[in-house]
Amino acid sequence: MPPLGGRHARITPGTPGFRISSSGWTGFASRDLKLITSGDRLYELVREKLNTKLPTFAVRLRQFVDRYLDNARARARAQFDNETPGLITPDDWFYSAFLPLPNARIALPPEAFDRPAFAELSVLFWTGDMAIGVQLDPAASVIGSKQRYLDWLTAHWPALTIVEVSRDQFGATGDNFPTGLFPDALTNFWADVSIPQGPGLSRNLDSPLAV
Amino acid sequence: MSDTLFHNMTLISHDPLNGFGGVGEGMALQVTGKGERILWIAHEGPPKNFTGVDVSDPRNPKVICQTELPHSNMRSNSLEVTGDILAVAYQVYELGLEPAGFELFDVSDPRNPKSISHYSTAGPHSRGAHCLWFVDGEYVHLASGAPDFTPRHPRDDQIYQIIDVRNPSKPEEAGRWWYPGTMEGDDAPPPERIIPEPLDTLRGGDAFRLHNANVYPDHPDRAYLGYIDGGAFILDISDKSNPTIVSNWSPHNPYPGFTHTVMPLFDRGLIVVTDECIKDDGADWPKLTWVLDARNEENLVPISTLPLPPVEEYTSKGGRFGSHNLHENRPGPSFHSEEIIVGAFFNAGIRVYDLKNPYQPECVAYFIPPGPENSRVPTIQMNEVYVDENGIVYCGDRWAGGLYILEMDI
Helix, strand or coil, rough: CCCCCCCCCCCCCCCCEEEECCCCCCCCHHHHHHHCCCCHHHHHHHHHHHHHHCCCCCCHHHHHHHHHHHHHHHHHHHCCCCCCCCCHHHHHHHCCEEECCCEEECCCHHHHHCCCCCCEEEEEEEEECEEEEEEEECCCCCCCHHHHHHHHHHHCCEEEEEEEEEECCCCCCCCCHHHCCCHHHHCCCCCCCCCCCCCCCCCCCCCCCCC | CCCCCECCCEEEHHHHHHHCCCCEEEEEEECCCCEEEEEEECCCCCEEEEEEEECCCCCCEEEEEEEEECCEECCCCEEEECCEEEEEEECCCCCCCCCCCCEEECCCCCCEEEEEEEEEECCCCCCCCEEECCCCCCCEEECCCCCCCCCCCCCCCCCEEEEEECCCCCCEEEEECCCCCCCCCCCCCCCCCCCCCCCCCCCCCCCCCCEEEEEECCCCEEEEEEEEECCEEEEEEECCCCCCCEEEEEEECCCCCCCEEEEEEHHCCCEEEEEECCCCHHHHCCCEEEEECCCCCCCEEEEEEEECCCCEEEEEEEEEEECCCCCCCCCCCCCCCCEEEEEEEEEEEEEEEEEECCCCCCCCCCEECCCCCCCCCCCCCCCEEEEEEEEEEEEEEEECCCCCEEEEEE
């Protein structure tokens, strides 16, 4: 099983960070690539692909993912706007942002609860060193079993940091993203990237394509 | 717990409320300045008005306050508490009687409620207030007649009224709305009756009147109305003096009416709608709880209903069987979930649903105790439910059983 697929991620020690440019998750088909006529169109295509990973009835989660992407793109532009123009544009650095894994269900080992069990997080990021879990609306009530599973995960995965994003910090309207709640490793995603890459092509791409 | 049917729920205590165990559709939890947890309960009928139960230890509830109605031709049935202010509805059984409307109480000392004010909705065509919603400390959202409202059909007498109580000693109307065509003089034609009923009583079905109006503080511009045979309405109340319709959804005809509660799940773009069962022995079946796709609030689409136990079995047990009240995710010391839905289903008891997949809701817990003594029917008739922030479930029997306190194991 590859580390990253359309609906799964497998994290072991040494797994590189999952970025938007990582291969395996987009499922781009040939016809998708034919639609890429501009940088903006590629960005929209990435957003659309990520939205297909979200549950149908997840208004708030959808807002979070959209604003995360917009914020990452804005941060890339702000960071690299003053660089000498060349082959690489500021927008290219956006694809080095870490990939949000929405509606994350993390499988717990069988010995944890003697039955299949999954800890739930609104979103999970993997930077290669750190797992950052996001809990949207931490004030929402959590039933006993879900809380036990999450407690087990946090007790047994030292690489995991959970960031709680309250309603006050992430309003239903507007376009704010609570950057200050997240570690620099997530928000300064370009830090250990020497050359940005575009979103990965699907392995199933069946014909070469000149874009 | 012989004869109790249960799954993933446990009874942790029961209180018969001093023998006055008829619980209406008002339950609300107050945390006092001293940290006491008081559950306020409105009674379904006379002689009692409301009861305060100390549930600081839910395993050992204690009645600390129980009040009387002024006379027996009325009931409270509905109440809410915000901070230390308790709002209690008054409904009379005959047009024109008083007191009708609602009363505000200072319950900072819960053992000695003190009346702050009384807002009257008495009138020649009014039976007063059946239901109220008060969760922000600012407005009471009321289903009530009014002294200046003349319905075209006598059962269409309860309309939506928004009462400003920011000065609780002087409540003032901020706005009102009614189903177009139900007031004398309306330009719109009167609505076509769903299932006409004789007019020997004003209670019951065959009504285009308001039951519940829910307004949530983080979405103050929207009111969610259960308008009995009129179905579910979403109103824009950004201008409280002029509510306007955003959308309306009604399954009635072919379904038999009585939309009761309309509860939005904002973060998911869903709405849960209940139709109240109002007749014994399945006479008005099916009375369902609907799940609506509300991602486009102007076009509500039903996508599922909450599964219930077999109708052939439960309509032969006696009493009502079907939907009624839900735990409504109200602000305050309250359970808040957009996946777990807890409802009261009369002789099907308290039932807990997982709405993770809203196309296929799943019942994950239920509790059905035996019928209580002195009830008018042989079965439990779970009428109202409230779940606190710790997941403790408070629920009550409509006729005689009093308060049941449950724990979920889900």
